[in-house]
Amino acid sequence: MAYYRQIGEVPPKRHTQHRRPDGGLYYEELMGEEGFSSDSSLLYHRHIPSAISDAQPWEPPDASLTPNHPLTPRHLRLHALFDELGWKAADVVTGRRTVLGNEDVRICYVVAGEVSPLYRNAVGDECCYVEAGSGAVETVFGVLPVRQGDYVILPRATTHRWVPSGDEPLRVYIVEASSHITPARRYLSRFGQLLEHAPFCERDLHGPSEPLLVDGTEVEVLVKHRGPGGITGTRYLYPRHPFDVVGWDGCLYPYTFNIADFEPITGRVHQPPPVHQVFEGHNFVICNFVPRKVDYHPLAVPVPYYHSNVDSDEVMFYCGGDYEARKGSGIGPGSVSVHPGGHAHGPQPGAYERSIGADFFDELAVMVDTFRPLQLGEGGQASEDGDYAWSWARNDTDHVREDASS
Numbered sequence: 001m002a003y004y005r006q007i008g009e010v011p012p013k014r015h016t017q018h019r020r021p022d023g024g025l026y027y028e029e030l031m032g033e034e035g036f037s038s039d040s041s042l043l044y045h046r047h048i049p050s051a052i053s054d055a056q057p058w059e060p061p062d063a064s065l066t067p068n069h070p071l072t073p074r075h076l077r078l079h080a081l082f083d084e085l086g087w088k089a090a091d092v093v094t095g096r097r098t099v100l101g102n103e104d105v106r107i108c109y110v111v112a113g114e115v116s117p118l119y120r121n122a123v124g125d126e127c128c129y130v131e132a133g134s135g136a137v138e139t140v141f142g143v144l145p146v147r148q149g150d151y152v153i154l155p156r157a158t159t160h161r162w163v164p165s166g167d168e169p170l171r172v173y174i175v176e177a178s179s180h181i182t183p184a185r186r187y188l189s190r191f192g193q194l195l196e197h198a199p200f201c202e203r204d205l206h207g208p209s210e211p212l213l214v215d216g217t218e219v220e221v222l223v224k225h226r227g228p229g230g231i232t233g234t235r236y237l238y239p240r241h242p243f244d245v246v247g248w249d250g251c252l253y254p255y256t257f258n259i260a261d262f263e264p265i266t267g268r269v270h271q272p273p274p275v276h277q278v279f280e281g282h283n284f285v286i287c288n289f290v291p292r293k294v295d296y297h298p299l300a301v302p303v304p305y306y307h308s309n310v311d312s313d314e315v316m317f318y319c320g321g322d323y324e325a326r327k328g329s330g331i332g333p334g335s336v337s338v339h340p341g342g343h344a345h346g347p348q349p350g351a352y353e354r355s356i357g358a359d360f361f362d363e364l365a366v367m368v369d370t371f372r373p374l375q376l377g378e379g380g381q382a383s384e385d386g387d388y389a390w391s392w393a394r395n396d397t398d399h400v401r402e403d404a405s406s
Contacts, residue, residue, distance in 0.1 A: 003202050003205065004250065005207055007207075007208055007209070007210060007247060008210065008245070008248065009246050009247035011044075026044040026045060026246060027045040027049060028043070028044055029043045029045060030042055031043060031155075031157070032252065039250070039251040039252040041248050041249065041252040043141070043245045043247075043248040044246050044248065046213075046240075047240040051238065051240065053237045055236050056234070057232070058223070058233035059233060060222075060224050060231065060233040061094060061096055061098065061108075062378050063098045063230075063231055064377070064378060065102075065375035065376065065377055066375055067375050068375060072343070073339050073340065073345060073388060073389050074376075074380070074389065075330060075331055075337055076099060076337075076338065076379075076383045076384055077335055077383045077385055078317075078383055079111075081097055081109060081379055082110075082111035082169075087111035087112060087113050087169040090110060090113065091112050091114040092162035092172055092174075093116040093117055093161070094117065095111075098377030098378060099336065099377050099379045099380040100336075100338065100376060100380050101374065102372045103372060104177065104179065104282055104370060104372055105176065105178065107173070107174070107176075107315060107368060107377075108173075108174040108176060108377075109174065109379060110170075110171075110174065111170070113164055114164070115161065117220060117221075118159060118160070119221065119222045119223075120158055120159045120223050120224075121176065122224060122225040123176065123178055124177035124178045124181075124281070125153065125177045125180050125181040125281065126152075126174060126177070127279055128152040128154065128175070129172065129259075129319075130147065130151075130152065130171070131172065131317075131319055131334075132148050132169070132170070133166065133171055134146065134166055134170070135164040137152055137161070137254065138161050138243065139208065139212070139254050140160070140212075140242055140243060141158070141207070141212075141245065141254055142209065142210055142212045143208055143212050144206070144207070144208060144254055150256045151257045151258070152255075152256050153181060153254060153279070155254060159221060159243075173317050173366060175286060177282070178281075179282035181279050181280070181281045182279065182280060183279060184278065184285070199263045199264065199265055199278070200257065204257055204258070204261040205256070206256045207253050212245075213243060213246070214241045216241035218237055218238070218239065219237070219241045220235060221238060221242060222236075223235075257278075259290060260290075262278060264276070266292055268297040268300065269297050269300050270295050270300065270304060273314075273367070276288055276289055276367065283371040284370045284371065285368070286366065286368055288365065288366050289363055289364065291363065292360070293360055294358055301352060301355060302356070302361070303351050304347060306346030307345065307346060308344040309339075310341055311341060312341050312369040312370060312371055313370045313373055314338075314345070315336060315337070315369070316339075316365050316366075316367045317367070318332065318364075319333060319364040319366060321361075321362040321364045322363060323365060329391045330385060336380075337388070338374065338380075340373065348391060349392060
């Protein structure tokens, strides 16, 4: 994110001496993307950031995938993945379950009550949507308070841990990329500023406000990374705690953006899904559907038209409200619908007609569109409602009967 910030103590000139009160040197680390040809930040450590005292293999949560074959739309009930007591022993890192994935992105879900281990994802950026609960994400850049509705953007290889708070579980929907995740390019100037037509701006992005310094020795950090057979992991042991950064500056850092700060774009007739976009990565986009006024043409049909997104698989996570187009399908909060490329989809029977005359939709959903086919993870298979694919035909028959009887 090309939006400069400075936190804590940094020297007046980069790559120059930055000394501790006792006269010793702080250790400068350049954290940069795309071979240091894109966004970067400079971090100043109390200890040598490269020092490790042990490294052992670590097996990340099951990320195996099964093809969506035969090709069907699917309904996944994510709230069924964690029972009433199981979440208390789960954490956001090791407890996440893979729902869907392909070579570019993995979608996971977790319900957690425990503090996570220290962790960094060296495969790609993570976009984590907080469906419910509150807490903090402690990072090498500082602390991010998190609450319901927050997107948490964690750049690749950012050391961090999740700390839930309160009596309620932390429910997190996680988009793990194999690339970087940025605001949609069409919202950005050629220098990286969010433009006037963007549905949010830099004031809505919240990064750490001060350094986080933690003392400790022989500290474990779990690292997910690329290996010869795909994604694998390593458990590092650090002689000193990695949260030792006294200051940093630059344009690469974790931040939060709350979905309530997204200003929806509306029109006289139904607007296409790209107006709902918020972030993007390589071969995928992230959109959100928020409560909003809907189409105001006198002959408008406010719910979506039936559509074939021929280049994409569409994944919708329903977070709140009552999603008008899906009424009668069994979908509700905590549901995920998967509409694969090659299948025309749209509103459930009756929703098209019921929407006429509506002026407001109270709905909340996060959508991921991928440009390569998605496969089912173990969490997706475990949570599937097998009836969804047939709901249009079944409900259409019922709808025709209702019309005939009236």
